[in-house]
Amino acid sequence: MKDEKALQAHRSAMDKDLVVAVDLGGTQIRVALCDARGNILKRIAQPACAAEGIEAVFARIVANIHAATSDWSRVRGIGVGAPGTVDPWRGVILEAPNLAGMVAFPIRARLENELRAPVFVGNDANLAALGEQRYGAGRGVANLIYVTIGTGIGGGIVANDRLFLGARGFAGEVGHQTLQADGPRCNCGNVGCLEALAAGPAIARAARDALRAGRASQMRALSDDDVERVTGRIVTHAARDGDALAREILARAGFYIGLGLVSLQHNFDTRLFVLGGGVAINAWDFIYPSIHNTFDEYTMPSMRRDVRIVPAQLGDDAGLLGAAALVNDQMTNGK
Ligand SMILES: [Zn+2]
Numbered sequence: 001m002k003d004e005k006a007l008q009a010h011r012s013a014m015d016k017d018l019v020v021a022v023d024l025g026g027t028q029i030r031v032a033l034c035d036a037r038g039n040i041l042k043r044i045a046q047p048a049c050a051a052e053g054i055e056a057v058f059a060r061i062v063a064n065i066h067a068a069t070s071d072w073s074r075v076r077g078i079g080v081g082a083p084g085t086v087d088p089w090r091g092v093i094l095e096a097p098n099l100a101g102m103v104a105f106p107i108r109a110r111l112e113n114e115l116r117a118p119v120f121v122g123n124d125a126n127l128a129a130l131g132e133q134r135y136g137a138g139r140g141v142a143n144l145i146y147v148t149i150g151t152g153i154g155g156g157i158v159a160n161d162r163l164f165l166g167a168r169g170f171a172g173e174v175g176h177q178t179l180q181a182d183g184p185r186c187n188c189g190n191v192g193c194l195e196a197l198a199a200g201p202a203i204a205r206a207a208r209d210a211l212r213a214g215r216a217s218q219m220r221a222l223s224d225d226d227v228e229r230v231t232g233r234i235v236t237h238a239a240r241d242g243d244a245l246a247r248e249i250l251a252r253a254g255f256y257i258g259l260g261l262v263s264l265q266h267n268f269d270t271r272l273f274v275l276g277g278g279v280a281i282n283a284w285d286f287i288y289p290s291i292h293n294t295f296d297e298y299t300m301p302s303m304r305r306d307v308r309i310v311p312a313q314l315g316d317d318a319g320l321l322g323a324a325a326l327v328n329d330q331m332t333n334g335k
Contacts, residue, residue: 015073015074016073016074016075016076016331017035017036017074017076018033018034018035018036018041018069018071018074018075018076019033019034019035019036019075019076019077019078019079019323019324019327019328020032020033020034020065020068020069020075020077020078020079020117021033021034021078021079021081021320021321021323021324021327022061022064022065022078022079022080022081022320022323023081023124023319023320023323024048024061024080024081024082024083024096024099024124025048025083025098025099025124026048026050026083026098026099027047027048027050028045028046028047028048029045029046029047029048029057029060029061029064030043030044030045030316030320031043031044031045031061031064031065031067031068032044032068032317032320032324033068033069034320034321034324036076036328038131038134038135038321038324038325040317040320040321042068042069043068043320044064044067044068046060046064048060048099048100050098050099050100050101051100052100053100054100054101054102054105056100057099057100057102058105058107058110061111062111062114062115065078065111065115072115072116072117075117076117076118076327076328076331077117077118077119077120077327077330077331078111078115078117078118078119078120078327079119079120079121079122079127079322079323079324079325079326079327080107080108080111080119080120080121080122080323081121081122081123081124081127081128081319081320081322081323082096082099082102082107082121082122082123082124083096083098083099083123083124084096084097084098084099084102084123085123085170086121086122086123086169087121087168087169088120088121088122088123088126088165088169089169090106090108091106091107091108091109091119091120091121092104092105092106092107092108092121093105093107093121107119107121108120108121118327118330118331120323120326120327120330122163122322122323122326123156123169123170123172124154124319125146125148125154125155125156125172125319126156126163126165126171126172126322127156127318127319127322127323127325127326128146128148128156128276128312128314128318128319128322129144129145129146129155129156129157129158129163129172129274129318129322130156130158130163130322130325130326130329131314131317131318131319131320131321131322131323131324131325132144132146132274132276132312132313132314132318132322133146133158133161133274133325134321134322134325135314135321135325136274136312136313136314136318136321137272137274137310137311137312137313137314138158138272138274141271141272142158142160142161142271143158143159143160143268143269143270143271143272144158144270144271144272144273144274145157145158145174145261145264145268145270145272145273145274146158146273146274146275146276146312146318147174147175147257147260147261147273147274147275147276147277147280148275148276148277148280148312149198149199149200149257149275149276149277149278149279149280150199150200150277150278150279151199151200151201151278152175152187152195152199153174153175153194153195153198153199153260153277154172154173154174154175155172155173155174155175156172156322157171157172157174157268157270159268159270162329163326164268174194174260174264175193175194175195175199175260176188176190176193176194176195177193177194177260177263177264178190178191178192178193179192179193179194179197179256179259179260179263180192180197180256183196183197184196184197184202184205194256194257194259194260197253197256198253198254198256198257198260198279199279200231200232200233200278200279201232202253203232203235203249203250203253203279204230204231204232204234204235206249206252206253207219207230207234207235207245207246207249208227208228208230210245210249211227211230211245212227215245216245217238217243217244217245217246218238218241218243218246219234219235219238219243219245219246222234222237222238232278232279232283233282235249235250235283236250236279236282236283236286239283239286246286247286250283250286250287251286251287251289251290252290253279253283253287254286254287254288254289254290254291254294255290255291255294257275257287257291257294258290258291258292258293258294258295258298259294259298261273261291261294261295261299261309262294262295262298262299265295265299265303265304265307266299266300266303269303270307271306271307271308272307272308272309272310273307273308273309273310274310274311274312275291275309275310275311275312276311276312276314276315276318277312280311280312281311281312281315284311288309291309292309295307295309
């Protein structure tokens with residue numbers, strides 16, 4: 001009996017080799033059990049059902065974590081990636097409009113009460129940056145910037161192997177650089193943000209404007225002759241079929257993304273840009289050439305040397321794996 005107790009103590013000190021990673025999205029709650037090398041051993045995904053309210057969503061998060069593992073003696077900690085603004089030090093979701101309208105929700109304290117394991121929280125795009133840096137396109141690169149281009153544009157900055165969080169934990173809002181002072185209105189209230197110029201909805205809007213102006217394109221047929229139905233996906237589809245207007249619009253988005261990277265490079269002197277999200281991955285062949293050319297043309301020569309721009313590798317798992325990396329970082333370096 002005594003030996004067994006000693007053995008257990010030894011195990012808890014030495015064998016906490018697993019991490020539970022949680023990715024809270026507006027539509028899905030995803031939980032994964034990961035090992036220390038970033039391998040996903042088990043995964044669970046469930047609709048968030050945000051309409052049922054905050055407490056129902058929270059109960060679902062807890063249930064999914066329990067479903068991921070019952071062997072708590074091996075769990076080092078729980079990493080949580082949350083959308084919206086997050087206070088990573090206090091573990092509070094300050095505002096997540098897409099997640100049951102969570103405001104000032106102390107997710108770390110609530111989970112630690114329920115689960116008796118240390119919990120670490122980060123913004124989902126920041127954690128995706130960390131995930132790509134540890135386990136994806138940025139393996140072995142100490143300085144990188146991750147940009148996700150989908151319905152919005154977000155990102156994360158890894159500087160000298162650590163997430164750069166800023167004074168409040170909000171750093172990395174790379175989609176809200178103003179690139180056009182008299183540009184279109186952005187969701188954030190500003191005008192001419194990168195997001196308002198190059199995210200999926202901006203690409204779709206540019207296509208609709210061109211079609212209304214009478215430009216010829218097979219996007220008309222792809223949207224059943226209803227210009228209002230043109231989406232970013234239709235633009236990419238048409239570009240793949242060789243449509244000149246669709247390719248022109250994606251190249252224009254690539255130009256703005258390139259300008260965004262130029263500013264980031266001048267501010268952060270990074271080594272690698274990792275571009276993820278639906279627009280970047282699906283339309284890569286059509287946006288990358290203009291991203292690359294713009295970056296080369298506008299970046300100071302001394303600062304553009306040896307900088308690579310590559311597609312992300314982890315897809316939807318970047319955030320989960322970043323949440324796992326966050327736990328490993330905190331547990332090995334102290335809070
Ligand atoms: Zn904005």
